[in-house]
Amino acid sequence: MRTWLTEQFELELPLISAPMAGVSGGRLAAAVSAGGALGMIGVSPAASAGWLRGQLELAAATGRPYGVGLLGWALELSDAHMKQVIQARPDLVSVSFGEVERWVAPLHDSGIALAAQAGNLVEAFDLEDMGVDIIVVRGGEGGGHGRNEVATLPLLQAVLDEVDVPVVAAGGIGTGRGLAAVLAAGAAGAWVGTAFTCCPEADTSAEAQEAIVRAELGDTVYGSIFDIAQQVPWPAAYGGRALRNQFTEIWQGRESELAAGTPAAVAASDQVLAARQADDIRYAPVYAGQSAGLVESERPVAEVLSEFATAAHHLRAVAAILETEG
Numbered sequence: 001m002r003t004w005l006t007e008q009f010e011l012e013l014p015l016i017s018a019p020m021a022g023v024s025g026g027r028l029a030a031a032v033s034a035g036g037a038l039g040m041i042g043v044s045p046a047a048s049a050g051w052l053r054g055q056l057e058l059a060a061a062t063g064r065p066y067g068v069g070l071l072g073w074a075l076e077l078s079d080a081h082m083k084q085v086i087q088a089r090p091d092l093v094s095v096s097f098g099e100v101e102r103w104v105a106p107l108h109d110s111g112i113a114l115a116a117q118a119g120n121l122v123e124a125f126d127l128e129d130m131g132v133d134i135i136v137v138r139g140g141e142g143g144g145h146g147r148n149e150v151a152t153l154p155l156l157q158a159v160l161d162e163v164d165v166p167v168v169a170a171g172g173i174g175t176g177r178g179l180a181a182v183l184a185a186g187a188a189g190a191w192v193g194t195a196f197t198c199c200p201e202a203d204t205s206a207e208a209q210e211a212i213v214r215a216e217l218g219d220t221v222y223g224s225i226f227d228i229a230q231q232v233p234w235p236a237a238y239g240g241r242a243l244r245n246q247f248t249e250i251w252q253g254r255e256s257e258l259a260a261g262t263p264a265a266v267a268a269s270d271q272v273l274a275a276r277q278a279d280d281i282r283y284a285p286v287y288a289g290q291s292a293g294l295v296e297s298e299r300p301v302a303e304v305l306s307e308f309a310t311a312a313h314h315l316r317a318v319a320a321i322l323e324t325e326g
């Protein structure tokens, strides 16, 4: 399978593993890159310089192309992570969910490609005007944070028709069939998060991995309650998709009550913070997309990549449809 993405980064598989703060460290990124796709490190705004240095070294050690994902809104508060990342010269940096434009020139001046996630058509147009190198079209079924306005497939069709920048599809792509579908639609590749959360190379806790394996397709919810409870300053437009748990059963849809700081809200905040410390997934967020329902076991990155490589088989089957039309 050869696309703009595989040519640009000398990949064997047109796939980027999504940056996932708290889940995709250097070990996961390295395993993905060593396996012929492009692995990305996800950086939490709270990450220390020492942690980031270690992850960058792990990913760079493969000698294969790799990337780093930063959060636009967090870079508006401090640009320290970006400075450190630029010095390490990864092949790709993503800046999503906040200001992107100010990073185009510094990254390009350092020879680093820039990707950014778009959750609607307007964001895609804006990113094209700014000069980003890859637009990641991200539908609302995706895991973790992003917009919940449009699903992947309608957004992908609209953006592919309207923009000239290479497009990668994200949200709900969990198997070779999904990769084949977005390639057939015209995407240069897929940007995949949830499918890698249960790899031993990921930093996901054992409790969260078990919950994702157990989850069915409809077991996620979208909203901002975990961010409000933890007082993380995510812009309101970007909620998070996470597995349903006892916390979401109680608080889903009650954002304003949580933000009001009532005694019940303060107790709820304490509960989430304590649960995160204890890996208690009844009250801590387990960020994952609808494709959690496609994750059936904990398996190494190499096996997940082999599954995605079956996209070639599915695409050949599509080509055969045309041949039989003859």
Ligand SMILES: Cc1cc2nc3c(=O)[nH]c(=O)nc-3n(C[C@H](O)[C@H](O)[C@H](O)COP(=O)(O)O)c2cc1C
Residues within 6 Å of the ligand: 018, 019, 020, 021, 023, 042, 043, 044, 069, 070, 071, 094, 096, 117, 138, 141, 142, 143, 144, 145, 146, 170, 171, 172, 173, 191, 192, 193, 194, 195, 197, 287, 288, 289, 290, 291
């Ligand atoms: C656990 C988790 C953490 C995430 N953290 C980040 C992040 O730090 N930065 C970012 O740009 N996107 C983050 N995302 C979103 C991904 O980049 C991507 O949009 C999403 O995983 C794609 O959908 P999928 O999960 O259905 O594959 C995260 C996603 C998950 C599941």
